[in-house]
Amino acid sequence: MTDVRILGTGAYLPERVVSNDEVAAPAGVDDAWIIGKTEIRARRWAAADEATSDLATAAGRAALEAAGITAAQLSVIVVATSTPDRPQPPTAAYVQGSLGAIDAAAFDVNAVCSGEVFALSAAEGVLARRGGHALVIGADLYSRILNPTDRRTVVLFGDGAGAMVLGPASHGPRIRDLSLHTFGEFSGLIEVPGGGSRLPLDEQALAAGQQYFTMDGRGVRRFVADHVPQLIKQFLHEAGVAPDDIRHFIPHQANGVMLDSLFEELALPNATMHRTLQEYANTGAASIPITLDSARRMGTLQPGELVLLAAFGGGMAAGVALVEW
Incomplete structure (x- = not known):
């Protein structure tokens, strides 16, 4: 009996290592x-000639090989990103062309740092109707939208991409359950104000720094503390899984101090929390697939x-997935 499984994972991190100093x-x-x-x-930042699609393509190739x-x-x-190459076309179209995936439909998902879990859900839906294989990539290149003088953001983010291949198989890791959530009333906590239809990037907007990523750090911490633990606990309850049954916890790599508090609140006594943020920082939608590939x-x-x-980020959004390895 075949099922949709995770057939391979891959990741790509740019060569340039950027120290805290x-x-x-x-x-x-x-x-x-x-x-x-x-x-x-530390964190990795892309070279001047690298765009998000380049990172995504490299991670995708690694996952296909695996x-x-x-x-x-x-x-x-499906490419999950909030830092696309351009507003149009979708970054996934560049990836499809670079890979030579001539029979693949390609589109982007933007749920900011929760994007990979949202993209997994979208890919599963396509495979249920169309069959075949899916390449799901989380890729972000934040270094281009960071204000170098804003300590609330510039110290947190790196660039990178992670990928998973889904397809039919009789054994191997499978996604047992998924849960997606959006809290639009908190959408102002994380944003890039300029560059869209509401605020085009004219000279005045650029002078005001509207092209930069902004974040209300305290508000984000409150959102995570108030919503994410309960969402995860409810997800496990509805999936019929006890906290003791979880062996590995791979959260969005937002902030190490925040993750310590979240892991303590969840009380997963037999679980190992996997972290890559020490060397790669917060890589947005790429952080979960990068960390999964590392594990x-x-x-x-x-x-x-x-x-x-467990993913959470701008929107505000949260996505939780249970994988039986």
Whole structure:
């Protein structure tokens, strides 16, 4: 009996390593401040000639290789990103062309840092109707939209991409359940004000810095504390899974201090929380697939173990997925 499974994972991180010292000086902070507030020690930033689609394509190739299939076998490519190459066309179209996935429909999903879980749900829906294989990529390139003097944001983010291939198989990791949530009343907590139809980027908007990513850090922390633990607990209850059954917890790599508090609140006594933020920082929609790929390559995920993915970010949005490895 076949089912849709995760056939392979992959990731791509740019070569350039950016230390805390490099981002600290323009923001008026230092290495100790960044570590104390975030537990981040470094991040990767893309080269000048790299765009989001380049990162996504590289991660997609790695996932296809791990899955043992070709791009020609793909039915759909879904790219989760909030930092597209251009407002139009979708970044996924560039990825499809670069990979040569001639039979794949390709589109983007923007749920900011929750994007990978939303994209997994979308890809599952396409496969249920169309069959075949899906390439689901989370990719973000935040270094281009960060204000170097804003300590609330510039110290937090890195660039990267992570990918999963979904397809029919009789064994292997499968997504047992998914849950998606959006809280539009909090949409102002995280945003890039300019560049859309509401505020085009004219000279006045650029002079005001409207092209930069902005975040109400305290508001985001309150949102996560007030909503995310309860959402996850309710998700597990409805899935019929006890907290003791979870062996691996892979959250969005937002902030190390925040993740420590979240993990404590969830009380998953037998779970290992996987983290990549120390070396890669917050890579947006890429953070969960990058961290999942890292755990897979290290061999820490064993067949039959339950892996809990938990994403949260701008929108505000949250996505939770349960994977039986």
